[in-house]
């Protein structure tokens with residue numbers, strides 16, 4: 516899946532793996548809208564609310580007993596930094612949603628600490644979203660969302676909710692934290708959907 520073709524555009528070379536307006540960073544910046552919540556895995560729980568009154572929950576040990584995947588993906592922040600070839604371990608949302616019947620097409624993702632972000636349920640499936648608990652082979656740092664965060668790399672990184680607590684499935688779309696203050700509702704980096712109206 517790695518694209519190695521390099522296009523030439525204007526005065527410089529442009530990496531075909533870099534969405535428009537993005538630059539590469541070797542660092543891993545921390546972007547949090549509030550303080551880092553310290554979550555002890557013993558009290559940790561992940562939920563899926565189906566939208567029809569049903570609620571599934573997984574304890575930390577139940578989540579960790581599920582099949583895991585190691586994925587190498589590129590991540591793109593709306594503040595214009597991108598990072599290529601990042602490696603994560605996590606449980607696919609396909610696994611978590613396997614015997615869930617969503618009552619609607621929309622998802623509102625909830626984090627410990629109160630952050631939320633919304634996306635279509637379809638974008639959580641098809642091998643495109645994970646509850647990730649390891650980064651580059653090590654337990655995920657609290658600053659980067661540990662013990663576990665959502666990872667949805669095909670959308671801008673604000674959709675990858677740190678300290679993920681659960682997914683609420685909805686019949687009607689409901690904007691999350693950034694989406695309700697002007698960020699794009701969908702956030703496709705390849706279509707440069709940064710802000711409302713893009």
Ligand SMILES: Nc1nc2c(c(=O)[nH]1)N[C@H]1C(S)=C(S)[C@@H](COP(=O)(O)O)O[C@H]1N2
Pocket residue numbers: 543544545546547548549592593626627628630658659660672673674675676677678
């Ligand atoms: N819970 C929570 N998740 C969050 C955020 C946040 O403020 N709180 N920021 C988002 C934004 S804007 C980005 S770019 C990424 C940053 O992840 P990082 O700090 O691991 O680089 O997390 C996203 N997930």
Ligand SMILES: [Mo]
Pocket residue numbers: 546592593594672673
């Ligand atoms: Mo961001």
